Amino acid sequence: MSSRILPIMKKEFIEVWRDPRSLGFILVMPVMMLFLYGYGISSDVKRVPLVVYDRDGRPPARELVNRFTSTDYFVVTARAESLRDLRSAIDRGQAKVGLVIPEDFSRNLGAGRPAPIQFVVDGSDSNTASIAIGNIASIGKSLETTPQDLRPHALIVPRMDLLLPIELRTWVWYNPELKSANFLIPGLTAVILMMLAALLTSLTVAREWERGTMESLIASPLHPYELMVGKILPYVVIGLVCVVFILLAAVFWFRVPLRGSLVLLTASSTIFLLGALGIGLFISAATKNQQVAFQLPILVTMLPALLLSGFFYPIENMPPILQAITAIIPARYFLVIIRGIFLKGVGLAILWKELLFLGAFALLMLIASSAKFQKRLG
Amino acid sequence: MSSNRPRRLWTLVKKEFIQIRRDRRILPILIIMPVLQLIILGYAVSSDVKHLGTAVCDLDRTPESRAFIDRFTTSDYFDIRYALSDERQIKPLMDAGKVRVGLVIPPRFAAKLASEETVAVQLLLDGTDSNTATVAQGYATQIVNAEATRILVERLGPKAIAPLAVDPSIRVWFNPDLKSVNFMVPGVVALILTIVTMTMTATAIVKEKERGTIEQLIVSPIRPVQIMLGKAIPFVIIGYADILLVVLVGLLWFRVPVAGSFPLLLALSGLFIMTTLGLGLLISTLSQTQQQAMMLGFFANPPFMLLSGFIFPIASMPEPMQYITYLIPLRYFLVIIRGIFLKGVGIEVLWPQALALLGFGVVLLFLSALRFQKRLG
Numbered sequence: 001m002s003s004r005i006l007p008i009m010k011k012e013f014i015e016v017w018r019d020p021r022s023l024g025f026i027l028v029m030p031v032m033m034l035f036l037y038g039y040g041i042s043s044d045v046k047r048v049p050l051v052v053y054d055r056d057g058r059p060p061a062r063e064l065v066n067r068f069t070s071t072d073y074f075v076v077t078a079r080a081e082s083l084r085d086l087r088s089a090i091d092r093g094q095a096k097v098g099l100v101i102p103e104d105f106s107r108n109l110g111a112g113r114p115a116p117i118q119f120v121v122d123g124s125d126s127n128t129a130s131i132a133i134g135n136i137a138s139i140g141k142s143l144e145t146t147p148q149d150l151r152p153h154a155l156i157v158p159r160m161d162l163l164l165p166i167e168l169r170t171w172v173w174y175n176p177e178l179k180s181a182n183f184l185i186p187g188l189t190a191v192i193l194m195m196l197a198a199l200l201t202s203l204t205v206a207r208e209w210e211r212g213t214m215e216s217l218i219a220s221p222l223h224p225y226e227l228m229v230g231k232i233l234p235y236v237v238i239g240l241v242c243v244v245f246i247l248l249a250a251v252f253w254f255r256v257p258l259r260g261s262l263v264l265l266t267a268s269s270t271i272f273l274l275g276a277l278g279i280g281l282f283i284s285a286a287t288k289n290q291q292v293a294f295q296l297p298i299l300v301t302m303l304p305a306l307l308l309s310g311f312f313y314p315i316e317n318m319p320p321i322l323q324a325i326t327a328i329i330p331a332r333y334f335l336v337i338i339r340g341i342f343l344k345g346v347g348l349a350i351l352w353k354e355l356l357f358l359g360a361f362a363l364l365m366l367i368a369s370s371a372k373f374q375k376r377l378g
Numbered sequence: 379m380s381s382n383r384p385r386r387l388w389t390l391v392k393k394e395f396i397q398i399r400r401d402r403r404i405l406p407i408l409i410i411m412p413v414l415q416l417i418i419l420g421y422a423v424s425s426d427v428k429h430l431g432t433a434v435c436d437l438d439r440t441p442e443s444r445a446f447i448d449r450f451t452t453s454d455y456f457d458i459r460y461a462l463s464d465e466r467q468i469k470p471l472m473d474a475g476k477v478r479v480g481l482v483i484p485p486r487f488a489a490k491l492a493s494e495e496t497v498a499v500q501l502l503l504d505g506t507d508s509n510t511a512t513v514a515q516g517y518a519t520q521i522v523n524a525e526a527t528r529i530l531v532e533r534l535g536p537k538a539i540a541p542l543a544v545d546p547s548i549r550v551w552f553n554p555d556l557k558s559v560n561f562m563v564p565g566v567v568a569l570i571l572t573i574v575t576m577t578m579t580a581t582a583i584v585k586e587k588e589r590g591t592i593e594q595l596i597v598s599p600i601r602p603v604q605i606m607l608g609k610a611i612p613f614v615i616i617g618y619a620d621i622l623l624v625v626l627v628g629l630l631w632f633r634v635p636v637a638g639s640f641p642l643l644l645a646l647s648g649l650f651i652m653t654t655l656g657l658g659l660l661i662s663t664l665s666q667t668q669q670q671a672m673m674l675g676f677f678a679n680p681p682f683m684l685l686s687g688f689i690f691p692i693a694s695m696p697e698p699m700q701y702i703t704y705l706i707p708l709r710y711f712l713v714i715i716r717g718i719f720l721k722g723v724g725i726e727v728l729w730p731q732a733l734a735l736l737g738f739g740v741v742l743l744f745l746s747a748l749r750f751q752k753r754l755g
Contacts, residue, residue: 021670033680040685040699047693075693090551091723093713096693116547123553124720126561128691133548134516166446166491166526167498170515173472175505183508195680199672207668307422312689314510316429322421336475343506346473 004222008230012204016234023238026200030192030242034249037188038181045131046072051095053080060106064117068099073135086120096122097132174343185256186338187311189246190331193269194276194305196242200235201280225370228285232277232366239273250342259345265338268351271358272334278365285372305331333357386600390608394582398612408578412570412620413627419566420559420632427513431477433460433468442488446499449525450481455517468502478504479514491529552637552720560635563628564719565688567621568711571647572654572682575610575617577675579658583609584671587662602751610655617651618644637722646714646728649735653707656742663749682708710734 016023050068054061068074078094080086089095098120108115119136123129175182208214217227247265250256258265307313308322309331315323326332333354340346348355398405432450436443450456459477462468468480480502484490490497501518503511553560583606586592595605621644628634636643657678665671684690685699686708692700703709710731717723725732 019667019670021666025670025674036681036702037684040695040702041690045691045694049693088727091717091721091727093717119548121548121550122721123550123556124561124716125691126553126556126558128694129550129553130556133550134513136548138516166522166529167496168501168519168522169498170501170503170518172503172505172511172515173469175508175511178505178508178511180508183506304418306683307418312509313422314427314507316431317427318422322418339506340473340475344473350474 005226005230005233008222008227009233012231012234016238026196026238027241027245030196031245031249033192034185034188034246035253038185038249038254041184041188045128045135047075048073048097048128048132048135049077049095050074051078051080051086051089051098052076053083053086053098053100055103056101056105058106060109061101064101064105065099068136068139071135071139073132073139090120090122093122096125096128097136181254182256182343183339184312185250185254186342187309187335189243189250189269190272190309190334190338191305191311192246193239193243193273193334194331197235197239197273197276198280198283200238201232201277201284204231204235204281204284224373225366228281228366228370228373232274232281235277236270236273239277240270243269243273256342258342260341261347264347264351265341268334268337268341268355268358271355271362272330272337275330275358275362275365278362278369282365282369282372285369304329308332309335311335330358330361387604387608387611390600390604391611394609394612397582398616408574408616408620409623411573412566412624415570416563416566416624416627416632419562420628427510427517428455429457430455430479430510430514432456432458432479432481433462433471433477434458434481434483435462435465435468436483437463437465437485438483438487440488442491443483446483446487446525447481449521450518453517453521455514456481465500472502472504475504478507478510479518481518494533559628559632560720561716563624563632563634564715565712567624567628568650568708568715569683569688570620570624571617571651572708573679574620575613575651575654576658576661576678577672578616579610579613579655580661580665580671580675581668582613583659583662584665584668587666588668603747606659606747606750610659613658614651614655618647621647634719636719638718639724642724643715643718646711646718646732646735649732649739650707650711650714652739653735653742656739656746657707659746659750660742663746681706685709687712707735707738710738 052065054065065076069076074097078085078089080089080098083100086098086100090098100118100120102116102118105115105117121129121132121136172178208217243266247269251258304326305311308315308318308326308329310326311331315326315332318326336354337351337358340351434447434450436447447458451458456479460467460471465480465482468477468482471477472480480500482500482502484498484500487497487499499522501515503514505511550556583592586595592605596602600608625636625640629636658675661671661674661678665674682688685695685703686692686706687703688708692703692709695703713731714728714735717728721727
């Protein structure tokens with residue numbers, strides 16, 4: 001049996017080797033993607049552009065603006081001279097938040113009266129908007145004065161919670177600095193692997209059909225599963241090389257702490273890779289057309305891996321139907337594993353269920369693509 | 379000859395359409411994929427953090443501590459799944475991912491409150507998901523502060539708390555309910571246009587190369603530019619059909635408002651399609667096999683999604699990264715399409731973006747036409 005798988009493997013290797021441009025892509029792309037997105041993507045909403053319409057212009061008003069910009073949450077990108085200016089800055093996207101300080105702001109503050117200010121938030125980016133609103137509210141709160149404060153016109157006030165009877169002490173586990181890179185980089189690894197693997201194999205069978213070389217394979221005494229295994233193994237090797245690159249970059253460049261077992265991480269990456277390659281193989285066996293074989297993986301791997309796996313959007317927040325769908329997405333389980341090993345340092349005792357699912361999924365995909373292929377032969 | 383040109387082009391377009399129709403699997407993908415994407419994105423992408431799995435360890439067990447925990451239970455943000463008697467039990471639950479938040483009420487909670495001492499309540503957060511953890515911390519602080527303020531008022535009377543010195547009122551424009559669908563649907567329109575026009579055009583041309591049928595086209599009196607156009611036009615038409623489809627689903631199903639002018643949207647979509655077609659054609663000249671074309675397309679797709687502001691705001695990226703985003707045409711189109719959909723702005727605001735797209739489109743089309751001609755010559 002193995003003697004028959006080997007030649008197929010060799011043939012597939014030669015095919016990959018003969019197309020150095022593609023091979024180069026395959027090896028370079030994942031690391032490039034990791035760098036590009038590792039730097040580009042961040043879930044922190046910072047430096048939100050702010051347009052200020054200061055009708056007061058006195059020092060307390062300026063101090064107020066300072067309070068908002070000194071936090072790194074807001075950056076003043078425009079000054080408005082009128083409400084229309086402010087509107088147009090937001091229309092043009094020059095600013096996402098507008099601040100209007102009324103004429104009597106310092107006067108009110110000096111007299112110890114509440115001094116209203118007006119914020120306008122561009123809600124079109126709902127995510128940024130809701131975080132910006134939260135930040136406005138919390139900065140606003142930090143400006144609160146207490147009866148103990150003798151200078152109500154000054155904005156430098158003691159923090160209120162120091163005087164409160166209940167104090168909240170927060171401990172953050174696994175990622176004490178709450179660095180979004182620690183969250184996103186392991187996730188990116190899963191997304192990149194998924195896309196890469198499905199792409200690698202999605203074309204291999206379809207290519208044979210389009211070139212007409214499939215008939216000769218059919219005429220050979222090969223068993224379908226031998227063909228599938230033979231076709232997939234070279235890509236497992238290539239995929240593993242990519243895994244090593246990605247993991248090295250994650251640990252040594254992005255300094256994501258690796259607290260768990262490297263062996264377990266490699267093993268589970270391999271199993272995940274097998275399943276992802278299996279998806280590609282299945283698509284490839286199910287369609288004779290390369291164009292379709294290319295569009296389908298985007299649909300079945302990239303989007304779900306990106307959006308339904310918990311990579312960025314927590315699964316708990318999705319509607320129940322969508323949550324049920326995520327149960328069949330392998331990236332979801334791999335994300336639990338990879339984050340668990342990287343950040344939590346947990347082992348098999350906790351991750352066995354996810355691993356089992358990935359293993360079962362890989363097996364199922366291989367069986368399914370062999371079966372699909374068998375039907376085609378008959 | 380010149381009178382023949384439109385007819386020749388038309389014949390090519392017809393041929394391409396026949397090829398697309400013959401492939402029974404492509405059309406459903408072109409129709410089902412956009413709608414599926416829209417539904418997934420519309421429902422999956424939600425920035426709210428709610429119903430976080432929480433474990434509570436009440437070491438006080440008094441009516442006061444239970445009332446305090448109730449503030450968390452009733453908040454909609456925290457789902458109390460475990461009530462523990464030992465705080466060491468929290469860590470294994472968090473390891474297993476069963477809870478993301480732990481709350482520990484210290485012994486003598488009620489007694490300390492009664493004697494007007496400050497009580498420290500412990501909040502344990504799973505920091506793996508930094509985003510959720512930050513938001514959860516904010517919610518917890520709000521709840522605790524509200525409760526603390528209430529106790530303070532009870533002790534000292536309402537005068538204990540001064541009115542807010544600075545009273546910020548917040549108004550939300552364009553999307554007052556902060557619905558993320560309203561943000562995503564216009565983005566999906568742009569994304570689908572990219573996928574359809576860029577990758578499909580590229581592979582359609584390379585396919586002819588692979589099959590060797592491109593030679594037949596070359597020896598025919600059809601000019602290279604006509605071949606290019608003939609290949610591209612069907613996908614432009616399909617792209618427009620997809621725009622209509624997605625906008626319709628967005629309007630009727632997700633009830634996304636279109637505040638601006640729809641004709642302007644269609645016109646500026648044309649500019650954007652110029653750039654994606656240009657990219658697709660360029661990819662086709664760079665690739666020998668469909669696999670290469672697909673990989674180049676695949677390589678070009680994720681930056682479109684992740685670095686254009688489609689999901690992650692550009693303003694939050696590091697500065698060098700922000701410069702890179704200027705090279706991504708989708709960045710400009712997203713401003714345009716969201717501007718028209720949500721803000722209802724017109725060309726008087728969107729002209730810089732339209733100009734950028736026009737520039738990109740002309741350069742890309744010119745480049746690819748040059749390369750195309752050289753290849754065939």
